[in-house]
Amino acid sequence: MLPAPAPHTLRIVADSNDRVAWMRARNQGITATDVAKLSTPKSILNAAHDKMHGTSFSGNSYTDHGRAREPVIAAWVLENYGIEPSTNLFRSLSHPRHLATPDGVGVVANGDLHLAEIKTTSKPWRSIPRSYLRQVWWQQYVLGADRTLLVWEEHLDFIPVAAVPECRWIERDEDQIAILVGLANALIDNLDQQARR
Numbered sequence: 287m288l289p290a291p292a293p294h295t296l297r298i299v300a301d302s303n304d305r306v307a308w309m310r311a312r313n314q315g316i317t318a319t320d321v322a323k324l325s326t327p328k329s330i331l332n333a334a335h336d337k338m339h340g341t342s343f344s345g346n347s348y349t350d351h352g353r354a355r356e357p358v359i360a361a362w363v364l365e366n367y368g369i370e371p372s373t374n375l376f377r378s379l380s381h382p383r384h385l386a387t388p389d390g391v392g393v394v395a396n397g398d399l400h401l402a403e404i405k406t407t408s409k410p411w412r413s414i415p416r417s418y419l420r421q422v423w424w425q426q427y428v429l430g431a432d433r434t435l436l437v438w439e440e441h442l443d444f445i446p447v448a449a450v451p452e453c454r455w456i457e458r459d460e461d462q463i464a465i466l467v468g469l470a471n472a473l474i475d476n477l478d479q480q481a482r483r
Contacts (some may be wrong), residue, residue: 292393294376302373302387311375313337315383316443316470321424322417324469334476351444356389359404359439359451363390367435369402378428383474384467386428387463392434399431404451405438414454420466422456427463 300311323333360371367393378384390402392461403422414436439451 287432292399293379293390294399296380297377297429298374299377299385300375302375308375308387312385312387315377315385316426316473317375318386318388318424318428320346320423321466321470322421323417324420324466324473326408327472329475330469330476333473334480337473337477338480344368346409348406351441352364354438355406355441355446356404359437360390360402362451363402363404363435363453365439367382367400367402368392368394369400369435379408379430381467381471384424384428384470388425388429388434391429398433399429401425401429401431401434403434403436405436407438407440408442410440413439414456419456423459424466424470426458427467432458441446 300308302308305452320337323329357371363369364371369390372388372391374391375385375387378386388401389404389477392400394400399483401422403418403425418436422436425431426434434456435453436456437451437453440447
């Protein structure tokens, strides 16, 4: 008899390897990328505009570098922390329009869910950028994870400055998650109001 699938796998909405289906699914809800920008009432209006009308940004040399490096860094995460690379878009158990695509998902021995989020940067970090923390906490909420390994690789002219990336565990923060859920729901309300006009 096969083991039951892990609960989070029952909430997979799309896979980013099918870019069209993944983008269509993302546009139906609020993702970690959307939430990363939410911090003020004005940011909700800006995010609603972007969701309704799209943005002109389609990437640049920095995003291209990040996409190229992500599989390499993900392999390092798997080898050192046992967190599998993931391309799946998940929905929250409590709200079908709350969505996230973490870079890595792993179930540890005690059954807890650990995530990985991978970044590349051209500048050293004194501290983790707040937008990335919002992204991580949102992903933890959507998947029901307890902690996330945030991994970042600094580069100089697109050449990594170190042989291995830097990383830090980010613990789940229920207070921050509650704030983000409120902001995301305000964004959903704004989008729904615009759609009815």
